[in-house]
Amino acid sequence: MAKNPYDALKLDNQLCFSLYSTSLAMSKLYKPLLEELGLTYPQYLIMLVLWEDDGITVTELSGRLAQDKGALSPVIKRLEAQALIDRRRDPADERRVHLCLTPKGKSLQRRAADIPAQVLRASGLDRNAARELKAQIETVRHALNSLIRDTD
Numbered sequence: 001m002a003k004n005p006y007d008a009l010k011l012d013n014q015l016c017f018s019l020y021s022t023s024l025a026m027s028k029l030y031k032p033l034l035e036e037l038g039l040t041y042p043q044y045l046i047m048l049v050l051w052e053d054d055g056i057t058v059t060e061l062s063g064r065l066a067q068d069k070g071a072l073s074p075v076i077k078r079l080e081a082q083a084l085i086d087r088r089r090d091p092a093d094e095r096r097v098h099l100c101l102t103p104k105g106k107s108l109q110r111r112a113a114d115i116p117a118q119v120l121r122a123s124g125l126d127r128n129a130a131r132e133l134k135a136q137i138e139t140v141r142h143a144l145n146s147l148i149r150d151t152d
Helices: 015-035 041-052 058-065 069-081 103-112 115-123 127-151
Strands: 085-090 093-101
Touching: 015 041, 015 115, 041 058, 041 069, 041 093, 041 103, 058 069, 058 093, 069 085, 093 103, 115 127
Parallel strands: none
Antiparallel strands: 085 093
């Protein structure tokens, strides 16, 4: 029996839909975990970067998160309003803005420490399978970004 030439157009055959729907499910899982910390998911991503590299510039943060600085600006302002971070101009170059954790922002790291383990348990994957899946997704992301950069 011949395959239907339109099988590739079925929703269940779409890699993009698998990634999209999984991303939505992840967001739903994270929401209550992050609400306990008073954070949204975009705020959590910024805090993850700052817990790893306190004092990073807004430009460096933009690169790490693969997001436009303009899109990050309102999220940074909300974190600053929550007294989790401070923005500091670089004295050597006023155009550079460093993001620095406040004591409150640093202490939030302890409260967030169990979130990755909770997410891993919920995923049904063991550490090795999760690492392998992450590597595969990153391979796809790098290939797509390379293609996008080549067409810009």
